[in-house]
Amino acid sequence: MHSAIITGTGVFTPENVITNEELVESYNAFVDRFNAAHEEEIVAGEVAERTHSSADFIREASGIEQRYVMNKDGVLDPTRMFPRLDARADDAPGLMAEMGVHAIQTALAQAGRAPEDVDLILCAASNHERAYPAIAVEIQELLGAGGFAFDMNVACSSATFGLQTAADMVRTGSVKCAIVVSPEICSAHLEWRDRDCHFIFGDVATAMVVEREEDGKSGFRIRSTRCVTKFSNNIRNNNGFLRRTHDQMEDRRDMQFMQNGRKVFKEVLPMVSTHIANHMEHEQVQAGDLKRLWLHQANKTMNDYIGKKVLGREPEAGEQPNILQDYANTSSAGSIIAFSKYSDDMAPGDVGLLCSFGAGYSVGSAVLERV
Ligand code: COA
Numbered sequence: 001m002h003s004a005i006i007t008g009t010g011v012f013t014p015e016n017v018i019t020n021e022e023l024v025e026s027y028n029a030f031v032d033r034f035n036a037a038h039e040e041e042i043v044a045g046e047v048a049e050r051t052h053s054s055a056d057f058i059r060e061a062s063g064i065e066q067r068y069v070m071n072k073d074g075v076l077d078p079t080r081m082f083p084r085l086d087a088r089a090d091d092a093p094g095l096m097a098e099m100g101v102h103a104i105q106t107a108l109a110q111a112g113r114a115p116e117d118v119d120l121i122l123c124a125a126s127n128h129e130r131a132y133p134a135i136a137v138e139i140q141e142l143l144g145a146g147g148f149a150f151d152m153n154v155a156c157s158s159a160t161f162g163l164q165t166a167a168d169m170v171r172t173g174s175v176k177c178a179i180v181v182s183p184e185i186c187s188a189h190l191e192w193r194d195r196d197c198h199f200i201f202g203d204v205a206t207a208m209v210v211e212r213e214e215d216g217k218s219g220f221r222i223r224s225t226r227c228v229t230k231f232s233n234n235i236r237n238n239n240g241f242l243r244r245t246h247d248q249m250e251d252r253r254d255m256q257f258m259q260n261g262r263k264v265f266k267e268v269l270p271m272v273s274t275h276i277a278n279h280m281e282h283e284q285v286q287a288g289d290l291k292r293l294w295l296h297q298a299n300k301t302m303n304d305y306i307g308k309k310v311l312g313r314e315p316e317a318g319e320q321p322n323i324l325q326d327y328a329n330t331s332s333a334g335s336i337i338a339f340s341k342y343s344d345d346m347a348p349g350d351v352g353l354l355c356s357f358g359a360g361y362s363v364g365s366a367v368l369e370r371v
Contacts, residue, residue, distance in 0.1 A: 003213035004167040005371060006220040008113070009340035010106025012099050012183075012205040013327075016072035020055035020065055020199065027053045027198055029078035051195060058199040063300025067202030067328035069187045070095065081192040085185070096129050096183040097138040099205035104143060104181055111209040111217065113177060118209075119147030120169060120178035124162030126155045126331040126359075127189045127237070139181060147175060155235070156296060156358020157227070158182060158332035159206065163354075163366055164225035166210040176215070181207040182333045189237055191256045200298075201257070202328035206336035213371065220343065220368040223351075226279040227364045232267065234260040235359035268357055269302060273309045275363040276355055280310075283367045285351060287311045292342065292352035297324040297334030310353070318342070332356060339368075346370045 031050040041047035058064055069075055074084035088094060093101075100123060108115065121143075123136035128151055136149035154161040159182045166178035186201035211217055239255040280286070293310060295303045300322060307320040321342040323334065330337065335356045346352065348370050355365040 001171050002173060004170040004210055004222045005213045005217060006208050006222065006368065007211050007217045008107040008109070008111030008209040008219070009336065010103040010108075010110065010207040011337050011340050012102035012106070014068040014070050014203050016069050017066050018069055018072055018075065020058045022076060023199060024053045024055045024058070026076040026078050026081070027192070027195070030081055030193060033078055053195050053198065062199065063322065063324055064199055064328045065325045068204060070099075070185055070203045071187070075187060075192055083187045085188055093142055094129055094135060094138055096123070096125070096135045096185060097142055099183040099185070100135070100139045100181040100207065101142050103183070103205040103207035104139070104179055107179070107207040107209045111211070111219070113209060113211075115143040115145045117177045118143065118145035118179055120166060120175040121145060121147075121149035122162045122166055122178065122180045123149070123151045123183070124153070124158035124180055124332060125151075125182050125184055126153060126158060127185065128153065129185070135183070136181070145179075154229070154332075154362050154364070155360055156298070156331045156334075157356045157360065157362035157364040159208075159336050160225070160332070160354060160356040160364025160366060161227050161362070163208065163210065163222070164227055164364065167222045167225060170210055170212055176212060178210045179207055180210065181205065182336060184331045184333045186257075186329070186331055189239070189256050191253060194253070196261065197257065197259060200329050202330050204327055204330040204333045204337060206333040206340065208336065218371060220352075221371045223367040223369050224279070224283050225364070225366045226275065226282075227362070228271075228275055229360045229362045230271065232361045234263045234267065235361075265299070265302065268361055269305055271361060272306055272355065272357045272363050276306070276310050276353065276365060279365050279367065280353070285353075285367055289351050290353055291319070291346055291350040293320040294335050294339040294342065294352060294354045295320060296356040296358060297322060297327065297338060298329045298358065300324060306355075331358070
């Protein structure tokens with residue numbers, strides 16, 4: 001068996017930023033238009049009046065201050081409230097593939113590898129822009145990589161489940177140099193007209209290079225990974241060909257991200273805490289051994305709770321870095337952004353824990369040691 005290490009990471013950040021204030025201004029304009037257009041039905045009790053959103057609520061409930069998006073004007077147009085991401089011609093690169101390639105180029109440069117060294121690409125993301133051919137195979141072609149490639153989806157845990165898959169293949173020798181890439185265009189599966197969740201998501205792409213340690217590279221040794229799933233409908237997106245055929249897309253709300261946020265909060269927290277405690281026990285890692293926690297980036301209160309539970313005390317500044325204030329929830333990419341941006345200062349022998357959680361439910365974790 002080989003030892004697997006992460007030798008490079010990359011983050012592609014879209015150019016457009018939407019602040020909470022901009023988001024709320026456009027949402028409230030949409031609400032005013034909606035209420036005016038349905039005034040009679042609202043008075044007759046046939047349609048529910050819509051309520052304004054608030055930037056203060058968003059910051060306090062989630063910790064989010066802004067988000068990056070692939071298209072801004074479509075989202076902020078109160079008559080539209082959806083990104084303008086036109087389908088590309090069949091002979092042009094897809095949007096996910098293009099974002100993924102940007103993130104991979106940064107990760108490969110950090111790893112000191114060329115595309116031809118790569119023999120596996122996993123495109124691990126929450127929503128794929130088409131059913132097939134796999135986005136990962138398109139990325140393989142655009143990069144000029146060899147070997148094979150495939151897509152996988154475990155929602156917010158896609159990247160950590162992808163990391164386990166890649167690391168296991170590197171360990172057993174079926175591949176030598178793998179890439180886990182997570183292009184997350186969350187803006188296209190978010191209902192921007194739903195006050196309960198319109199602030200939650202942003203767009204990004206992340207990539208990790210996973211290789212054999214004995215190939216003489218430095219990076220983060222993947223000491224072990226753990227994945228767990230337990231079915232729940234509390235976070236879901238029912239979009240799919242069966243629904244589309246039967247419902248003719250009329251019930252659009254059902255075809256995008258939906259969640260019962262309160263239930264998610266209550267049910268996922270104990271699941272994550274238990275999962276991390278079990279992983280640490282099996283790996284014989286004590287709280288005092290952990291220099292860093294790179295957690296899923298959905299909600300600040302949630303991360304504060306998990307950080308305190310894992311370490312047995314309030315995390316000190318920098319021990320449990322959050323990026324959600326800048327990026328919002330970027331699904332599976334969130335913990336990888338935190339890892340990519342907050343790991344350079346770690347010394348050889350330092351240990352950290354990467355952990356994602358979300359729809360499924362799913363939890364994926366990795367104990368990483370700087371080498
Ligand atoms: N602006 C202003 N007020 C809002 C609002 C908005 N955009 N959205 C909701 N509210 C109001 C509600 O109407 C409610 O008011 P009420 O008490 O008078 O009825 C109040 O704020 C609380 O709403 P609630 O939805 O219960 O908020 P919350 O405190 O649970 O926070 C989340 C909402 C989504 C931030 C939180 O539940 C969460 O983070 N859950 C887990 C999310 C998660 O990890 N999901 C994984 C996704 S991959």
